[in-house]
Amino acid sequence: MNKEDKQRVIGKVVAINSDRFTIELLSGIDNFNVSGYDDIHYFAQLNSYVILPYQNYYIVAEVSGVREKDLNVPFSNPTEQFLNKIKTGKFLEVFPIGTLKPKDTDKDIYEFEFGVSVYPALYTDTLYIKEKELDAIFNVRDQEAIVCENPATCKDKCSCKNKRYKTLSIGKSTIFPDYSVKIDIDKFFGGHAAILGNTGSGKSCTIASMIQELYKFKNYSATGSTFIFFDVNSEYEQAFSELTKNNSDIEIKYFTLDSKANFTNTELFKLPHWFLNFDEWVLLLQASEKTQQPVLRNALSIAALLEGKQDEMLIFKNHIVAKCCISIWTASESPVSAGHRINSLLQDYADGDLSKTLLSDNSFNFKYGNFPDVGSKEQVFIDTLNNVIQEDFEIPDLDVVKFDLKNLYTYLDIAILYEESFGNKQIRDYCSSLLTRAKSIAERADLDFLNGEDTKIGEYKKKNLGLAKIENGNEVEKKNQIILFDLHSVVYEVVEVITCVLSRIIYEAIKEIEPRNSYPVTLILEEAHRYIGDDPQRAFLKANKIFELIAKEGRKFGMFLLVSSQRPSELSRTVLSQCSNFIVHRIQNPEDLSHIRQITPHISETILKRLPSIPTQHALIFGHAVNLPTTFKVNEAIPKPKSDNNKVSENWFKPKNFTVYTE
Ligand SMILES: Nc1ncnc2c1ncn2[C@@H]1O[C@H](COP(=O)(O)OP(=O)(O)O)[C@@H](O)[C@H]1O
Numbered sequence: 001m002n003k004e005d006k007q008r009v010i011g012k013v014v015a016i017n018s019d020r021f022t023i024e025l026l027s028g029i030d031n032f033n034v035s036g037y038d039d040i041h042y043f044a045q046l047n048s049y050v051i052l053p054y055q056n057y058y059i060v061a062e063v064s065g066v067r068e069k070d071l072n073v074p075f076s077n078p079t080e081q082f083l084n085k086i087k088t089g090k091f092l093e094v095f096p097i098g099t100l101k102p103k104d105t106d107k108d109i110y111e112f113e114f115g116v117s118v119y120p121a122l123y124t125d126t127l128y129i130k131e132k133e134l135d136a137i138f139n140v141r142d143q144e145a146i147v148c149e150n151p152a153t154c155k156d157k158c159s160c161k162n163k164r165y166k167t168l169s170i171g172k173s174t175i176f177p178d179y180s181v182k183i184d185i186d187k188f189f190g191g192h193a194a195i196l197g198n199t200g201s202g203k204s205c206t207i208a209s210m211i212q213e214l215y216k217f218k219n220y221s222a223t224g225s226t227f228i229f230f231d232v233n234s235e236y237e238q239a240f241s242e243l244t245k246n247n248s249d250i251e252i253k254y255f256t257l258d259s260k261a262n263f264t265n266t267e268l269f270k271l272p273h274w275f276l277n278f279d280e281w282v283l284l285l286q287a288s289e290k291t292q293q294p295v296l297r298n299a300l301s302i303a304a305l306l307e308g309k310q311d312e313m314l315i316f317k318n319h320i321v322a323k324c325c326i327s328i329w330t331a332s333e334s335p336v337s338a339g340h341r342i343n344s345l346l347q348d349y350a351d352g353d354l355s356k357t358l359l360s361d362n363s364f365n366f367k368y369g370n371f372p373d374v375g376s377k378e379q380v381f382i383d384t385l386n387n388v389i390q391e392d393f394e395i396p397d398l399d400v401v402k403f404d405l406k407n408l409y410t411y412l413d414i415a416i417l418y419e420e421s422f423g424n425k426q427i428r429d430y431c432s433s434l435l436t437r438a439k440s441i442a443e444r445a446d447l448d449f450l451n452g453e454d455t456k457i458g459e460y461k462k463k464n465l466g467l468a469k470i471e472n473g474n475e476v477e478k479k480n481q482i483i484l485f486d487l488h489s490v491v492y493e494v495v496e497v498i499t500c501v502l503s504r505i506i507y508e509a510i511k512e513i514e515p516r517n518s519y520p521v522t523l524i525l526e527e528a529h530r531y532i533g534d535d536p537q538r539a540f541l542k543a544n545k546i547f548e549l550i551a552k553e554g555r556k557f558g559m560f561l562l563v564s565s566q567r568p569s570e571l572s573r574t575v576l577s578q579c580s581n582f583i584v585h586r587i588q589n590p591e592d593l594s595h596i597r598q599i600t601p602h603i604s605e606t607i608l609k610r611l612p613s614i615p616t617q618h619a620l621i622f623g624h625a626v627n628l629p630t631t632f633k634v635n636e637a638i639p640k641p642k643s644d645n646n647k648v649s650e651n652w653f654k655p656k657n658f659t660v661y662t663e
């Protein structure tokens with residue numbers, strides 16, 4: 001220990017437990033503060049730090065408790081009480097969090113490392129912490145790098161003017177308000193992150209302020225960044241309204257589903273239904289796995305086969321009606337009811353070569369269920385049906401194509417009939433909810449976006465990634481850094497479909513970009529628990545597994561999730577467990593707290609205990625992007641997202657019959 005260190009000793013280790021130790025303060029330190037060279041150091045604040053020399057480095061420990069000895073213990077005799085009072089009797093409870101080791105190249109510079117594998121010996125000195133060490137803990141060095149344009153000529157003396165930043169300030173430390181809490185850009189935006197907290201605790205503002213801060217770097221801005229917002233509460237347009245004015249390098253693309261929106265800067269969102277894959281159709285129609293999904297698959301194949309082809313449709317329909325009729329007639333049920341069923345099928349579906357009145361044409365007796373002269377008339381009936389049956393007919397493999405959504409009901413109806421032609425009598429009952437939904441999606445105004453215009457998937461992918469082909473050329477250039485889908489006008493079911501399909505399309509697009517992993521994209525998923533859920537009853541819906549896939553595989557291609565949620569316990573575990581950084585605001589629900597405890601084993605109880613009482617605009621960050629878990633006051637979001645709490649008293653106390661709005 002050097003001379004300077006000796007002067008900042010405040011106490012000695014007097015007890016060591018497995019995860020914490022006790023420091024007794026030197027006598028003379030009455031108010032838990034000491035005067036150092038530079039300043040008065042108050043060190044007994046909870047969550048503040050002290051350091052303990054160990055060999056040639058220091059162990060950093062966080063203060064978790066301050067106490068005076070045995071204050072509450074009644075003394076049995078007056079002498080004992082007297083003896084106790086002359087000892088200082090002031091203690092700090094601390095737990096080790098990391099080490100400060102000198103750099104190999106420069107012994108004067110210390111580097112902080114999270115985690116401690118050794119423990120100090122009993123009676124080790126304890127020192128208050130200095131600025132220099134806090135600098136190392138908060139990692140305020142090496143925040144920018146020069147982007148050298150001529151490495152060959154510049155060599156060591158580069159003075160190129162462009163810089164790239166390695167860290168992003170997200171707020172100020174709660175304990176050391178002079179310190180900016182910074183995230184390592186590579187480690188935060190190069191992994192998945194979760195922003196958790198009760199509603200109104202500041203999640204959206206945190207996201208907005210981070211983005212605002214990033215685009216404060218000008219002249220050589222983060223133009224290669226891509227943030228895709230699924231803005232379910234229509235909050236962020238306001239938050240980003242100043243961005244492009246302040247930084248002309250940045251462009252934002254707005255999409256809305258609200259056809260009444262002001263369109264100056266905004267495009268009406270389209271997601272052509274022929275871009276949906278089968279799993280996404282299942283999600284859209286909530287088709288159950290065993291019975292409805294095979295029918296839906298056939299219906300979509302039939303759509304691909306028959307859309308716009310009237311003659312083929314007729315042949316196909318007659319083929320399956322005839323098969324149905326034969327299977328009903330030959331099944332051993334009552335001929336009377338068979339006759340009635342066949343008749344209604346023919347009435348509903350037969351056309352062209354197949355008469356709707358085939359039974360009565362052949363003098364079928366509906367009362368007795370027979371043909372007049374068994375043999376010839378029945379044979380004519382069977383032959384007519386057989387004539388329209390196509391040899392070796394099979395529904396082709398699924399190929400999703402453009403078709404008129406209004407026809408979906410018909411295609412499903414035919415697919416059900418097809419199943420019935422194999423004698424599956426219950427299928428129509430099992431599929432009734434599917435039919436109802438199919439009918440409604442063609443009629444619902446909020447699903448109009450499914451009828452997109454004739455965009456090519458390649459163009460669609462580019463637009464959603466913020467890319468555009470330059471005029472009269474083959475090059476594709478970067479256009480937008482923020483792509484914002486305003487989804488506030490649609491119900492959650494629809495939000496779920498849109499986010500799943502878009503995420504899948506974007507993921508596929510990123511995988512195609514060369515060189516691999518050169519175009520990082522962050523998807524911001526607000527209120528994520530509503531569509532990245534952990535509900536086992538919905539396990540049959542494969543489409544929303546896209547988020548789990550991105551959580552697991554996205555890193556390889558540069559696709560990252562930033563999920564924001566007030567119900568972490570309802571969020572998909574797979575997605576949460578793949579997050580490498582967490583920003584946690586106030587959380588009070590015990591279920592959510594214990595969930596956080598489970599997913600983040602490296603977070604101490606002391607830190608978790610703080611979560612229910614964190615004030616608005618404050619948060620705890622932990623994960624790879626910061627040296628150690630830190631509570632901080634989040635940078636002010638200016639402007640704020642449109643998410644203000646309702647000013648109830650202001651809205652209550654008003655004149656009688658005040659005008660609410662003018663129609
Ligand atoms: N970083 C911040 N800057 C400015 N205001 C904030 C900030 N964080 C929280 N607030 C205040 O708290 C309110 C709720 O924050 P919000 O981000 O909408 O919460 P959440 O998204 O968690 O529901 C905001 O309207 C704002 O008044």
Ligand SMILES: [Mg+2]
Pocket residue numbers: 203204205643
């Ligand atoms: Mg919010």
